[in-house]
Amino acid sequence: MQVWQDLAQAAEAFGAGGLGSSVVTIGNFDGVHRGHRAVLERVVGLARADARAAVAVTFDPHPAQVHRPDEAPDLLVGLEDRLELLAGTGLDGVLLLTYTLDLASLTPEEFVTGYLVDGLRARTVVVGHDVRFGRGNAGTLATMVELGGQHGFEVVAVDDVGREGSHLAAAGGGARWSSSGVRALLAEGDVRGAADVLGRPHRVRGVVVHGDARGRELGFPTANLGGITGMVPADGVYAGRLLRPALAATDPDHPDTVLPAAVSVGTNPTFDGVDRRVEAYVLDRADLDLYDEEVVLELVERLRPTLRFDGVDELVEQMHADVARAREILG
Template sequence: MAPDDLVPDGAPQDAVVVDGRQTQVWRSLDELPADLGPTVVTIGNFDGVHLGHQEVLGVVVAQARARGAAAVAVTFTPHPRAVHVPEEPLRLVTSPAQRRELLAATGLDGVLELDYTLAFAAQSPREFVESCFVRGLGATAVVVGRDVQLGAGNSGNLATLVGLGEEHGFEVVTVEDLGVAGGRWSSTAARRLLDDGDVTRASRILGRQHRLRAEVVHGDARGRTIGFPTANLSQEVEGLVPADGVYAGWMLRRGGGADAVLPAAVSIGTNPTFDGTQRRVEAYVLDRTDLDLYGEAVELDLVAHLRPTLRFTSVDELVTQMDADVVRVREVLAAEGPPPARP
């Protein structure tokens, strides 16, 4: 079944288009086309869509192409931890929209986002597999890691899934647990590194530079008065905002052309020199004072952490440090090279 045929008549049409290719997004089992199957399926939270996720999703797409099936990832909204441990808020690496785009970029034909509730979590492994994989998706194969868990209390494991596959006619394909030196690729590890400001090491888990996205809004306009006009991002930033500090990065604009990718010094913090209290993300595009970005949604790819946020005793001292920051940003970005194209 082609991606354009994956929408049932009368169902909400929601899709992500990456490089001209459409990936359908369904928000419930009821939205699935009755004749969707066969499919090759995987399941997970996919926060960050890191290199481990990409390895699994690559197998899903390859298996689907070989079988003439649709490649589908099953995921959850909200993150299960937010439901089971609501007293401990979880800061996600990617927003739901960013996650969809990154999943689509792997070549999937569809993403099924299931509403995660305590009632949903109470399903037995059999109930979940039969309703989702068998009746809903018509799975011919399910791709998982060896540590897969499913069903109430994570009571189902790989052996459970294999047994249900034998009963219902789908194959279970396992992907070996791969990772970086010293540990696994994991969303938890990426979050920890970002919280420490180590965007460079986080990128080695994610397989790309960490990205923030938000609309540019009006700020205090101090930067313009001292020769460093900044684009201030709104408080609704998509992507986990890392530790306070100054970063080298790239600003990406969707308009294309010569200004599509711009070198930037990115500041995250409360502007302690000016007794600020609100945490902000702002970016100075190197050597540019002519940009009018207000109201535009921009993206920032963070390459390296340069220094912590500091309180300066005077504006002159701040400007001297910012001049030094710009020099360092140039050096880092020249060594790194421009970011590869991605969603």
């Protein structure tokens, strides 16, 4: 999948002898959940049928971080993971636009003609019924259809997707698969419910940094994450997996590329901790040197909330129970 950082790169890719024309969709695609993938699969299917390029237009930073920085939502995934997940849908390219107030000031027609028509040579635009674009979000589905008639592209409207009885419905978020619904589930620590909507385990990414070494002293050496991207769920202990992308890239058959883990999120209240941390104990392994390595944690199931114990012995007993339960869940 090609990633174009600006309009000039995209226009060059679609120039003479290049990609030709495209089927395009627009969105933030935070988390690239199952609802997003339904739209993206439609884009890819239409593009393959008409021998066109399948393209998504997305934005970084998230528009809310520019317009309402104090109210911007936690992002489900960082940019690296978003692009990786988008690539997994079969897209041919992503136009990654830096979201600024200047970009936001474009009228709906200026945005569509400049980016979709002239830049990406769109012949089909796939959007949801609630699409909004252009200055003040003035553009709607009806606007897109009107512009399509004027500039020679078809508009395909995709219905909301989800299902009754989903975890989102149980959480009061309705059955529609949405990024905001996943955030609500993660805020409650319901990573299994989040996975139902995402179509995969929720992940966070970070670099392993030095901590207090308290876990090693207790017999459970942990990898402490710094520089975390991805929404950190509610405090608690989780069964999960530690992924090592760099090792997988150089030696994909290495047995240590994916490791079962028990993951702690919280402040370590038994030791009067203040800082909120994410740390992972790789089950039954004390021989790993992960310092300064970028890792990904996939969170499979919450085992329990964070608790304050009366002493170290009680804590260690519970940690043994957590590890046993994680081992059972992860298989």
